Amino acid sequence: MFIMTHNQVRVRFAPSPTGPLHIGGVRTALYNFLFACQHNGSMILRIEDTDQNRFVEGAEDYIIDALKWCKIEFDEGIHQGGNYGPYRQSERKDIYHRHIQQLIASGKAYYAFDTPDELEIMRESLKARGETNPKYDYQVRAEMKNSLSLSGEEVEKLKAAGTPYVVRFKMSENEIVEADDIVRGKIKVNTATLDDKILLKTDGMPTYHLANIVDDYLMKISHVIRGEEWLPSLPLHYMLYEAFGWEPPKFAHLPLLLKPEGKGKLSKRDGDRLGFPVFPTQWIDPKTVEEFNGYREDGYLPEAFINIIAMLGWNPGTEQETFSMQEMIKAFNLEKVQKAGARFDPEKAKWFNHYYIQQKNNDELADSYLTILKKHGHTTSKQLAKRIVELIKERANFIHDLWNQSWFFFESPKEFDDKTIKKKWKQDTPEILKELRSLLEAVEDFTSENLQNQTHAFIEDKKLGFGKVMVPLRICLVGKAAGPDLMEMMEILGKDEILKRIDFALNNIQKEHNN
RNA sequence: GGUCCGUUCGUCUAGUCAGGUCAGGACGCCAGGUUUUCAUCCUGGUAACAGGGGUUCGAAUCCCCUACGGACUACCA
Numbered sequence: 001m002f003i004m005t006h007n008q009v010r011v012r013f014a015p016s017p018t019g020p021l022h023i024g025g026v027r028t029a030l031y032n033f034l035f036a037c038q039h040n041g042s043m044i045l046r047i048e049d050t051d052q053n054r055f056v057e058g059a060e061d062y063i064i065d066a067l068k069w070c071k072i073e074f075d076e077g078i079h080q081g082g083n084y085g086p087y088r089q090s091e092r093k094d095i096y097h098r099h100i101q102q103l104i105a106s107g108k109a110y111y112a113f114d115t116p117d118e119l120e121i122m123r124e125s126l127k128a129r130g131e132t133n134p135k136y137d138y139q140v141r142a143e144m145k146n147s148l149s150l151s152g153e154e155v156e157k158l159k160a161a162g163t164p165y166v167v168r169f170k171m172s173e174n175e176i177v178e179a180d181d182i183v184r185g186k187i188k189v190n191t192a193t194l195d196d197k198i199l200l201k202t203d204g205m206p207t208y209h210l211a212n213i214v215d216d217y218l219m220k221i222s223h224v225i226r227g228e229e230w231l232p233s234l235p236l237h238y239m240l241y242e243a244f245g246w247e248p249p250k251f252a253h254l255p256l257l258l259k260p261e262g263k264g265k266l267s268k269r270d271g272d273r274l275g276f277p278v279f280p281t282q283w284i285d286p287k288t289v290e291e292f293n294g295y296r297e298d299g300y301l302p303e304a305f306i307n308i309i310a311m312l313g314w315n316p317g318t319e320q321e322t323f324s325m326q327e328m329i330k331a332f333n334l335e336k337v338q339k340a341g342a343r344f345d346p347e348k349a350k351w352f353n354h355y356y357i358q359q360k361n362n363d364e365l366a367d368s369y370l371t372i373l374k375k376h377g378h379t380t381s382k383q384l385a386k387r388i389v390e391l392i393k394e395r396a397n398f399i400h401d402l403w404n405q406s407w408f409f410f411e412s413p414k415e416f417d418d419k420t421i422k423k424k425w426k427q428d429t430p431e432i433l434k435e436l437r438s439l440l441e442a443v444e445d446f447t448s449e450n451l452q453n454q455t456h457a458f459i460e461d462k463k464l465g466f467g468k469v470m471v472p473l474r475i476c477l478v479g480k481a482a483g484p485d486l487m488e489m490m491e492i493l494g495k496d497e498i499l500k501r502i503d504f505a506l507n508n509i510q511k512e513h514n515n
Numbered sequence: 516g517g518u519c520c521g522u523u524c525g526u527c528u529a530g531u532c533a534g535g536u537c538a539g540g541a542c543g544c545c546a547g548g549u550u551u552u553c554a555u556c557c558u559g560g561u562a563a564c565a566g567g568g569g570u571u572c573g574a575a576u577c578c579c580c581u582a583c584g585g586a587c588u589a590c591c592a
Binding site: 049054133135166185190200201202205258260265312319341344347351352395397424455465466467475485486 | 553
């Protein structure tokens with residue numbers, strides 16, 4: 001009898017430390033987190049490091065730091081402990097061994113001594129017999145070297161001699177497994193198409209299949225939310241729960257994130273070559289010292305990044321598409337998760353980030369701005385930083401655009417855009433600018449408001465068009481036809497700097513551009 | 516090859532489970548407007564139910580087939 005004393009939601013994010021997380025992994029973590037928060041449940045970080053050969057230095061720290069940047073937090077895990085530890089599978093070997101003994105004792109699993117060569121021979125001979133899908137299953141296990149085909153005595157002898165062995169699951173022969181998935185509904189598979197999966201490897205480590213079932217059970221995981229690549233092994237996992245006599249948790253298999261150019265799921269190796277990062281934050285490969293950019297380094301705000309990946313595969317069914325973390329937690333629903341894979345769209349990502357930059361208040365933005373200025377060798381007051389940020393933020397798609405849109409407040413233009421000059425720098429332009437210069441020089445009250453009045457009066461007085469005056473002035477100050485409000489710029493830059501830039505432009509813009 | 520999963524504008528998607536508004540939104544793109552430039556912003560437009568059979572008065576929606584795509588098929592997770 002299974003009595004649930006509580007229906008506490010407990011979910012886990014269980015990466016293997018084989019490198020940085022890519023955005024698909026972050027999304028899986030995010031959905032787990034949203035689900036846990038919504039149900040007042042617990043979010044657990046478990047490290048699946050049962051393959052010692054693939055361990056990558058620094059990957060664990062990367063995972064924790066990157067998720068922290070995303071504001072995805074854990075209640076239990078390798079970094080903060082909890083009542084269900086240890087949370088690193090490599091530290092749970094004895095637990096797996098105890099459980100594997102249980103399966104062997106009940107006849108659900110068996111020792112196998114076959115060497116890689118022998119396995120290869122088995123596969124080849126099956127193929128020769130016309131078997132399209134050769135596998136270690138009920139049809140061949142009696143012919144193999146294992147504790148089902150050998151006598152107990154022989155098995156003991158082999159073990160005593162230190163012969164390497166694995167433990168395999170004894171898959172039932174002809175049974176329909178009906179597995180349930182929250183995203184996809186019922187999935188039926190005949191166990192005859194399944195094989196006797198290895199549960200314990202020669203090195204004494206469990207495989208994913210064993211470790212994941214044992215840990216999820218022991219850690220009281222209520223919902224397993226993971227990538228679609230696990231769907232084919234769901235029937236096996238159901239059989240394992242049954243073999244242990246445990247009730248399985250609920251499952252939800254998330255659609256894959258696809259490569260934008262066409263084929264296959266996004267992989268870590270896609271690196272930077274796609275034109276957008278695949279990692280949340282920068283990753284430097286410890287062996288090759290190769291650097292991969294992250295969303296953080298590319299100027300994305302974490303709020304935007306999270307929103308972008310959340311919408312890749314989920315949608316609340318309303319027309320809302322910008323969500324704070326709190327709003328997402330409220331609106332999230334596993335049943336509204338998409339079945340088909342999604343492709344990342346860099347253009348829409350840009351739009352999201354622009355939106356979040358607009359949402360950010362000038363105070364916070366000014367802090368980031370001051371950091372960027374420092375990188376470019378400049379500094380200014382917080383007050384002025386706020387003022388500039390207010391002026392230019394609507395033009396910024398990424399954090400670094402704050403600099404691209406405002407460098408001219410700190411550096412005077414040394415070059416002038418040819419195209420703009422050809423179009424806007426007329427024969428009479430120098431003369432007009434000289435007159436404007438004298439006018440500006442005489443202005444006492446150098447505020448945007450007053451400058452506005454003065455220049456407008458000047459333009460009307462001379463019966464000139466705005467474009468005839470303002471664009472050339474802008475060229476003097478910025479070097480091209482770009483940038484925020486001219487009058488505001490002039491006030492910030494100050495009279496001396498304005499006059500200097502006009503003089504420099506007049507002296508350097510070539511006469512041959514005339515006409 | 517086998518097993519499983521999937522398929523609505525170029526992209527992300529609503530609508531499917533309880534068949535019944537010109538298939539809705541967003542990004543992009545195009546056009547127009549605002550603006551002293553560029554960008555933003557505003558308005559409008561463009562564009563999709565993979566194909567074929569059924570069931571039904573009626574199908575994007577239910578059933579079957581086909582095509583296409585994907586995942587898995589390791590002593591990797």
